[in-house]
Amino acid sequence: MIVIERDAAANGASIRNFGFITVTGQQAGQCWQRAMRSRDVWAEVAPKAGIRIEHTGLCVAARRPEARRVLEAFKATDMGRDCEMITPETAAARIPALRQQSIVGALWSPHELRVESREAIPKLASWLEKSQGVSFLRSALVKDVRPPAIETTRGTVHAEAVVVCPGHDFQTLFPERIAAYGLTTCKLHMMRVQPAKAAPGLGTAVMSDLGLVRYLGYAELPEAQALMTRLRAEQKPHLDHGVHLIVVQSADGSLVVGDSHHYGETLDPFAPKLVDDLILDEFDTVLDLPGRTVSETWTGTYASASDRLMLVDRPLDSVRIVMITSGTGASTSFAIAEEVIADLFGSVSQGTPT
């Protein structure tokens, strides 16, 4: 097996995300199930690959009664079975940095894992290379895929079957097939926040009301309508810039904080401070971390579709194009990979090119 990558090292969405393997909040049904399965694969693979699990679980802090009602409705679904509704006092006892006065309740989920993506992805590649017999051909652009030949800028590679995972590159491989899905791209602002030296650790991921109208596992509940109405009245600039709050912690105590969502065919390269300020506004409303500073900012991009979270296209019997068209790839892609490999190798054994 060989992985072909045009860059010298992973540099795309997979190292720019939160490293937050999220189960609670994923869309009910297949996405939630894939997230649960992918979480289990991460838990199995991480220790073998020397990847540290930075923390587990998730606290969704409700700032408004409308948000608490969404969380209560979520708790009543099958997906909420292992979650817990907790009071502001309990939430603040578990996460001392939470502003108890700002919240009216919280949902506690046990399912999530957090890894440090920029370290985890290279470690995963190194483990695959050293102990799983996978080769990596880096700094090699794939120009054409016609199994058994894959043409790259570093020569021809032979393979029985190919999975094309181009991220948000819609133009290099199978551009007409990809164009048929009417995809666009999404740009996200991210930052690293340094709490003051004596600040207490979070110990888990933190989200808030704004996430409840973005994450489909909550947003598709009828109770989310009332929350959306109130957010439109009270936090319109946040909604206009697609801002919601995710906070996760790294081993050194720093926090990865985001994010925003801007959509377009060709996204500009600019990262206005206004957007970061909106993210930090929500951060400071939920968390009390005086003296915090921003030590790093970056943007990330992913493929986006209005009608699907991911796609698997079959240009040839022995080729699949697999694209995550939403911000769910860190949480679901191990399960999707298992499905694609099972499907592909089933069909390759009978394969006739089309």
Ligand SMILES: Cc1cc2nc3c(=O)[nH]c(=O)nc-3n(C[C@H](O)[C@H](O)[C@H](O)COP(=O)(O)OP(=O)(O)OC[C@H]3O[C@@H](n4cnc5c(N)ncnc54)[C@H](O)[C@@H]3O)c2cc1C
């Ligand atoms: C800021 C941000 C936050 C996110 N937060 C979350 C989150 O909280 N939870 C979650 O589950 N998901 C999250 N995501 C989404 C998740 O990161 C993506 O869905 C996932 O990383 C997509 O993986 P990928 O391998 O398809 O794309 P990428 O990681 O972008 O990798 C695609 C790779 O393909 C290579 N490539 C493309 N074309 C060619 C070619 N022709 N030849 C050779 N190489 C090629 C590129 O160089 C690139 O390395 C987030 C994404 C971003 C950007």
